[in-house]
Each structure stands twice: as C-alpha cells, then as structure tokens.
Amino acid sequence: MSVETYTGSCHCGAIRFEADIDLDEGSNRCNCSYCAKARTWFAFAKGPQRFRLLDGTGVSEYRWTPPGELEPHLTFTFCRICGIRTYARGNLDSLGGTFHAVSVPALDLSPEQFAAIPVRYVNGRDGRYDETPAHPEAI
Numbered sequence: 632m633s634v635e636t637y638t639g640s641c642h643c644g645a646i647r648f649e650a651d652i653d654l655d656e657g658s659n660r661c662n663c664s665y666c667a668k669a670r671t672w673f674a675f676a677k678g679p680q681r682f683r684l685l686d687g688t689g690v691s692e693y694r695w696t697p698p699g700e701l702e703p704h705l706t707f708t709f710c711r712i713c714g715i716r717t718y719a720r721g722n723l724d725s726l727g728g729t730f731h732a733v734s735v736p737a738l739d740l741s742p743e744q745f746a747a748i749p750v751r752y753v754n755g756r757d758g759r760y761d762e763t764p765a766h767p768e769a770i
Contacts, residue, residue: 633682639717641710645689646717650674650733651681654748658735662764663755665695665707669716670770673732674748682718682731689713692761697758705732 633655640647651724658674665671676682684690691711706717719732735748753760754765764770 637733638739639733640686640739641689641713641715641717641737643710643713643715645686645712646684646703646708646710647686647714648687648718648733649683650676650718650731652733654744657749657751658753659732659753660767660770661747661753661755661760662767662770663697666755667677667770671716672735672750673719674735675726676731676733682720682733691741697755699758721751734765 634651634653636651637654638647638649649651652674654674656675658672660672689710690708691710693707693709694705695707696703705721707716707719709716715737716734717737718734720729721732722729723743735745752763752770754762754764756764
C-alpha cells in the first residue's frame, strides 16, 4: 500500500484540492443511475484528514437518495462555474468514517498514471457494492 498526495481541480480552477490516495488500491466505477449517467470514476481518500480543499470558491453540491434508502450515501460536488464534478464525500466505517470519493479525471495525472489505475466495477444499481454488475463494459 502506497498512499501518495495528489492534486486536482475542476476545469476553471475554482475548485482545487489535495488528496492522499493509494491509487494502487484501485478505483471504482458504479452502475447506479447517477454514476452511470455521469460516467463516474472515483478513487478514495479514506479518513477526513486525507482530503484538503485548497480553493472552494466554485463548489456546489448535489445530494441524491437512492430508491428504498432513507438518506443519500454521498454528497457530490461540482463546480458551479465550469460544471466539472470533482469529488463526493460520505461516511462509512469500512472507509475510515468520513471519506472523499475523488473524481479520478479531476486529478492532475499523466496519461500513464491514469492508465495504470486498477478499476473495480460495482453494482450500485442493485445496491450490491460487493459484486460486479452483469455488463461492466457499459459503465
């Protein structure tokens, strides 16, 4: 396990952040209705100290409660100026309590670094985050 500090931002720079992430641990692509439409690709900064918002002047938020759930799992953030999704935050014991799901495309990485990140496909559509969906290639 190799946690490193990465920087990231939205397109216009009105949201800038640092996140301590182990990219070798992999990333998630989900097939729930939100993630499928947004083509979401997340890596996790586990624990509240592993994410630092450097500039949040563009931050706007969206919360969605999945059908059958009492509350949202995540609060998604995006830039109100350029529209780019940057990160989401939530709280799960298995991820160290408060965590940030960082949008991988918002990270400042080289093409080689992006290509090396393992991807795990999860079945959020059926609330089965522990299993691969039937058609991961469609995510």
